[in-house]
Amino acid sequence: MQKRNYEEVKHFECVTKKIICNKCGKEIPIIPNRSTNPHTEFEDYFHGEMRWDYCQKGYDEQFDLCPDCFNKLIETFKIPVDRYLKHI
Numbered sequence: 001m002q003k004r005n006y007e008e009v010k011h012f013e014c015v016t017k018k019i020i021c022n023k024c025g026k027e028i029p030i031i032p033n034r035s036t037n038p039h040t041e042f043e044d045y046f047h048g049e050m051r052w053d054y055c056q057k058g059y060d061e062q063f064d065l066c067p068d069c070f071n072k073l074i075e076t077f078k079i080p081v082d083r084y085l086k087h088i
């Protein structure tokens with residue numbers, strides 16, 4: 001007698017296949033697949049999301065930036081971004 005009964009459930013999953021920089025239109029390069037991970041890996045890019053209060057806008061917004069456009073954007077900040085070393 002089985003203690004648990006499992007059912008195979010198939011589901012749909014959205015997989016990102018292409019990312020375009022919203023500012024300049026350049027495509028973010030794909031890193032060649034290094035594993036059996038079905039998700040595509042991309043070179044460095046910035047992804048930003050704004051979650052608006054429903055009553056204020058009724059929708060959320062998001063965008064992607066390539067490294068060049070990200071660097072140009074942060075140069076316009078009045079207060080510099082925090083930078084810290086990664087501990088690998």
Ligand SMILES: [Zn+2]
Nearest residue numbers: 021024066069
């Ligand atoms: Zn760009």
